[in-house]
Amino acid sequence: MTEVKKQLIDKFVFDDEGFRMSTPPQIAEYRAKRLKTDSIADLGSGIGVQALYFALASRRVVAVENDHKRMEDCRKNAETMGITNVEFIEGNATDENVVKMLRDVDTTHSDPSRKKTGDGWSFSDLSPNPLEVVKLYASENISFDIPAFMSPSLVPDDWELEYISLQGELKQLSTYLGGLKRFKKSALNLPSGNRIVYNKDLSRKVEYTERPKKWLYDLDGSLYYSGLLPEFLQEKKDLSLLHQDRQKTLLTGEKLILDPFIVRSYSVIDSAISLEEARKKLILEKAGKVVLRYSVDPSKYYEERRSMEKGLVGSTTIYIFKFRNRYYLADRAATAENSKVSNKD
Ligand SMILES: C[S@@+](CC[C@H](N)C(=O)[O-])C[C@H]1O[C@@H](n2cnc3c(N)ncnc32)[C@H](O)[C@@H]1O
Known part of the structure; x- marks a missing residue:
């Protein structure tokens, strides 16, 4: 509530x-x-x-x-x-x-x-x-x-x-x-009041990028269900699509972008080719807790998370993404919501 x-x-x-x-x-x-x-x-x-x-x-x-x-x-x-x-x-x-x-x-x-x-x-x-x-x-x-x-x-x-x-x-x-x-169709983000509007002249095809850049972004679900991601990306030329399904849309870019349609932002700290290497890097980062941000069978989530947190004694929380079998370690970063940015239309 x-x-x-x-x-x-x-x-x-x-x-x-x-x-x-x-x-x-x-x-x-x-x-x-x-x-x-x-x-x-x-x-x-x-x-x-x-x-x-x-x-x-x-x-x-x-x-x-x-x-x-x-x-x-x-x-x-x-x-x-x-x-x-x-x-x-x-x-x-x-x-x-x-x-x-x-x-x-x-x-x-x-x-x-x-x-x-x-x-x-x-x-x-x-x-x-x-x-x-x-x-x-x-x-x-x-x-x-x-x-x-x-x-x-x-x-x-x-x-x-x-x-x-x-x-x-x-x-x-x-x-x-x-x-x-x-409008014919739009996605409205409240309370910011920002709106993305359907553009009939825009190609509906969005190319995926191969791997994460410096920043990772979780997008507002309205963009997936409205099919208005092409319009959003047209406005945000620095961003490209990394992953999209019913649960989440992940974008990536080289610059920190604040926008109300970006729900969570992460800065990529490092990457690892195996679980073992990821664990070593988590120790170097003084991690104490990890949050898995990739799809895991819900019944296996805690088991996988515990195996990654084994031996960690630090105090920071690291977010783990996985693309093409590579683990990416990331920190939470500012968003428009927590830095109070809005561009009402
Ligand atoms: C989703 S609620 C509406 C909530 C409302 N927008 C609000 O802000 O509180 C739908 C309401 O429609 C009523 N309802 C369903 N069928 C109806 C009908 N044929 N005629 C009048 N009311 C109906 C239900 O009893 C229910 O209270």
Whole structure:
């Protein structure tokens, strides 16, 4: 739980499920600003985190929720915050009467509840189902939060895709339709506000580099899932790709680069061709602890780590990477986050 979420939620009433599903406040605040309008409906408002942020930015908010207890909590949370511009409708967002009651709102948002029924996410796992909402609601301006890991190929081509990460971790995939669209696709890093935007003219092919240079960088997951690494590398010409999979994207370069999309940075100290040589070098570095930053079968992680830490009596922590059977010893370095650099757009 983030500190901000805790602070806001400290004053809220909620059930565990309602809290777990609630929109992180930093995302709710960002979106309330992006969707600032005259009147907005929140279909499936839950305990009200997003709806109440909407109320701070827009003139009129209508919160729709089909769970009685959560609707009551949302009402009480509005009271606690002294918010008076929210109307509450307890009911099903796809019910004809509810749709009629919302005819005059100019913007519609929904963060549906979700339950995976197959291997991957599909729209039928979401309630209310966004595809049904689009058919039922006349409003042109609609936005949905959908699962971050849902295949973008399932999303209609004319919906904007916005991959939102918080402190470097991909949190959600937001979509915007009609007049709300600003980009085809982007990755947004919060709280920095930095955004990488899809460029249709850029080649999607990224060349891998053979071995680490002076610095190693762990990237924000939103760049992998949005497929916007080419755009990021276009901006950061000094960086090249070392490794990429669903768990992590590692870049390398000769210069120290601070950027909010860089979640962790490391400076390479040395390399070794074998475990034995790596251990000798760890002693020279006065290491006491190692953190393995390469893929290890989780059941073998501690065994491998212990074998590397055997005989170490120092006090520093060394990060170990492995590429093409060579071990690389590295130190943690500054990032934009811990050196408080941000370039809001
Ligand atoms: C992910 S939560 C929304 C959380 C909310 N954004 C917040 O910040 O607290 C989804 C909510 O939609 C409600 N819901 C699901 N299907 C619905 C429907 N058809 N009509 C109205 N509410 C619905 C659920 O009860 C749940 O509270």
